[in-house]
Amino acid sequence: MKQDVIVRFAPSPTGYLHIGGARTAIFNWLFAQKTGGKLILRIEDTDAQRSTEESIKGIVDGLKWLGITWDEGPYFQTQFINEHLASARKLLESGHAYKCFCTIEELENKRQEALKQKKDLKYDGTCRQLTLDEVTEKETAGAPYTIRMKVPKGEGSISFEDIVYGTIEYKYEDIEDFVVVRSNGQPLYLLSNTVDDIRDRVTHIIRGQDGLSNTHRQILIYQALGAPVPQFAHMSLTLDPKKAKISKRKHGELVAVHFYREHGFLPWALVNFLVLLGWATHESREIFSKNELIEAFSLQGVNRANSIFNVKKDDPKYFTDPKAISINAHYLRTMPVDQIEPYVRAELEKAGLWDPAYESTKHQWFLDTIELIRSRFHITTDFSTRGRAYFSDDFPIEDRALKKNIVKHPQLKKWLPMLADRLEGLKEFTAPEAEKVIRDMAETLDIKPGVLINGIRTVVTGQLAGPGLFDILITIGQRRVVDRLRKAPALFDKP
Numbered sequence: 030m031k032q033d034v035i036v037r038f039a040p041s042p043t044g045y046l047h048i049g050g051a052r053t054a055i056f057n058w059l060f061a062q063k064t065g066g067k068l069i070l071r072i073e074d075t076d077a078q079r080s081t082e083e084s085i086k087g088i089v090d091g092l093k094w095l096g097i098t099w100d101e102g103p104y105f106q107t108q109f110i111n112e113h114l115a116s117a118r119k120l121l122e123s124g125h126a127y128k129c130f131c132t133i134e135e136l137e138n139k140r141q142e143a144l145k146q147k148k149d150l151k152y153d154g155t156c157r158q159l160t161l162d163e164v165t166e167k168e169t170a171g172a173p174y175t176i177r178m179k180v181p182k183g184e185g186s187i188s189f190e191d192i193v194y195g196t197i198e199y200k201y202e203d204i205e206d207f208v209v210v211r212s213n214g215q216p217l218y219l220l221s222n223t224v225d226d227i228r229d230r231v232t233h234i235i236r237g238q239d240g241l242s243n244t245h246r247q248i249l250i251y252q253a254l255g256a257p258v259p260q261f262a263h264m265s266l267t268l269d270p271k272k273a274k275i276s277k278r279k280h281g282e283l284v285a286v287h288f289y290r291e292h293g294f295l296p297w298a299l300v301n302f303l304v305l306l307g308w309a310t311h312e313s314r315e316i317f318s319k320n321e322l323i324e325a326f327s328l329q330g331v332n333r334a335n336s337i338f339n340v341k342k343d344d345p346k347y348f349t350d351p352k353a354i355s356i357n358a359h360y361l362r363t364m365p366v367d368q369i370e371p372y373v374r375a376e377l378e379k380a381g382l383w384d385p386a387y388e389s390t391k392h393q394w395f396l397d398t399i400e401l402i403r404s405r406f407h408i409t410t411d412f413s414t415r416g417r418a419y420f421s422d423d424f425p426i427e428d429r430a431l432k433k434n435i436v437k438h439p440q441l442k443k444w445l446p447m448l449a450d451r452l453e454g455l456k457e458f459t460a461p462e463a464e465k466v467i468r469d470m471a472e473t474l475d476i477k478p479g480v481l482i483n484g485i486r487t488v489v490t491g492q493l494a495g496p497g498l499f500d501i502l503i504t505i506g507q508r509r510v511v512d513r514l515r516k517a518p519a520l521f522d523k524p
Contacts (some may be wrong), residue, residue: 034066035232038092038099039106039222041073042084044277045285046091048338049237049267052303056264057235058097059304059326069229070102075110075221091286095296096319101229106221109228113216116224116254117176117209125253126209128174129156130167151205152177176210178249187245192233192262192328199245207246223247227256235262235328262328265307266335275338283340283349292348293408295364295372298357302350306336315352316359358407366396372409373399380413382420398504401496418490419505422513426520430493434483435520441484442518444474448481449514458507460499488517 038054040046061068072088074080089103120126129152131139136152143150157179159167167174181201188198209220216224226234234240241263251258267275275284282288289299301317308330317325339350361369377383387395402416418424426435435441451466452458467485471478482498489510490501502510 032230032232034061034064035069035230036061036066036235037069037071037226037229037231039071039073039225040088041076041079042081042088043076043079044084045087045282045287047275047277048284048286048289048303049275050088051091051095051097051286051299052267052306053236053264054092054097055095055300055303056308056328056331058099059323060233060235060328061100062323063326066232067100068098069104069231070099071104071106071225071229072102073106073218073222075106075215075218087287091290094290095286095300097300104225104229106225109221109225110216112228113221113224114210114214117216117220120178120209120250120253121176123253124179126176126178127157127159127206128164128168129177129206129208130159130172130174131155149203152207154206157206173212175208175212177206177208178246178253180204180206180249187248189244189248189258189261191241191244192260193265193331193333194241194263197241197244204245204249209250219243219246220250223250224254226259227251227254231259233260233262233328236264238263238266262331265332267306267338268335269340270337272335272337275340280340284338289349289353293376293410294353294357295360295369295409298360299353301360302353302356305352306338307332315356354407361406361409362403366400369399369403370396373412376409376413377420380417382413382417384420394504401500401504405495415492418492422509424491426487426491427493430487430491431520433493434487435517438480438484439521441480442521444470444481445484445488445514445517448485449511452502452507452514453511455507458503460503463502464499484517485514488520489513 036057038050038057040050040054058068060066070089070092072085074085085103092099117126121128131152139153140150156174156177183201186198186200187204188196191197207219208217210216244261244263248258269275269280273279277284286299290296297319301315301322304317304322304326305315308326309332310325310330314325339352374383374387377387384391398419399412402412402419406412406415413420448467448470451470452463455462455466467481468478471481486492486495486498486501489505495501
């Protein structure tokens, strides 16, 4: 009988949710969704010194924001320490492991001696040879000990078929007797992780390439405990443009999921982008809806080659990978406005620009404004920066717009207030009527309409470019447009 697919995401809560961890979670989630399987969230919190409640909350909140759901958990690895130690005792009793009484000093001396003789730095198996009486004597004397796996010796090897990297093989002679329980009685990751996966009946382990070097050791534990070995799929690394591994230590919050949330990314846009870091379809598509991505996803599509994530520390406009910005812009500009609305509202609230009327009397205006201005935006923070003039009378003027559209045409100091008077006199402030007034005035002044149009755009929005001017005027409203045009002369006095 075929077992249902069970996968797990097992992060260590030693900091925020890293984009690498998020990508691992997404791949596991997609595989579970595609196969009708189950995803377990397990927090590996055995590192008491580094694990924090804040980190755990950050991981859970980050996954929820991304839309990554799980079927069981979160479980906490520390809850199962007794199971891990019971498995260690089982390994001892079955002869698959032994107690090692070598001290730290003795091991260091062995290491230094191996270096001198240019030998492999593997444990030499000293305590593997101890008799039962010798072990009992040392225990009676209170000597501390670790528990080591007894790796088969002589010819032979252990191999497994990685879904991504193919056949991986290690000779027994190249594997040392590795520790599974420390001398303080604390089980190591290799043991705890394996025992947890056995208990949870995990069928597929999908994780980063850095776990590949541990797999053969974990398989030895599976075999020694008489448990079925799951299938493994290791994802390639994500590197920065200098080919260094993306890390919290080196890149800081630029690789944190919450950074993208705070800097204007939409959840699904970030999911869509992260999937493309190491996975692709035959058609090389880049944009997927949720259902399309689930349908298209397969572990066979995971690339062996490392992916490049263009972290940009010094570019305030594109603070991250241009492809990520491009994908986010696609969703920001094409998603139904009612789906974008909550994210725009959150951004305006954060910027102190939210008006409660936007959800009551001015709700339709709010939706129409989002629709009008989003076509040139990339991230939701653009609504409170580049789009600030629509929600506040306190907005900056772009230097380029000021120099090109205002300073080069000093006559506008007189013309724009004149235009304000004409627009104020309109009984019906509509786009056709406003356009007629502006073009008629340009004809009277014998100037190109663009001189007035570009000057008005800069004065009214602070921008060099944007939506059609006449739509802008109607959206911002007659009173505010007239008021801004009358204040235009002050711009000519700026240094």
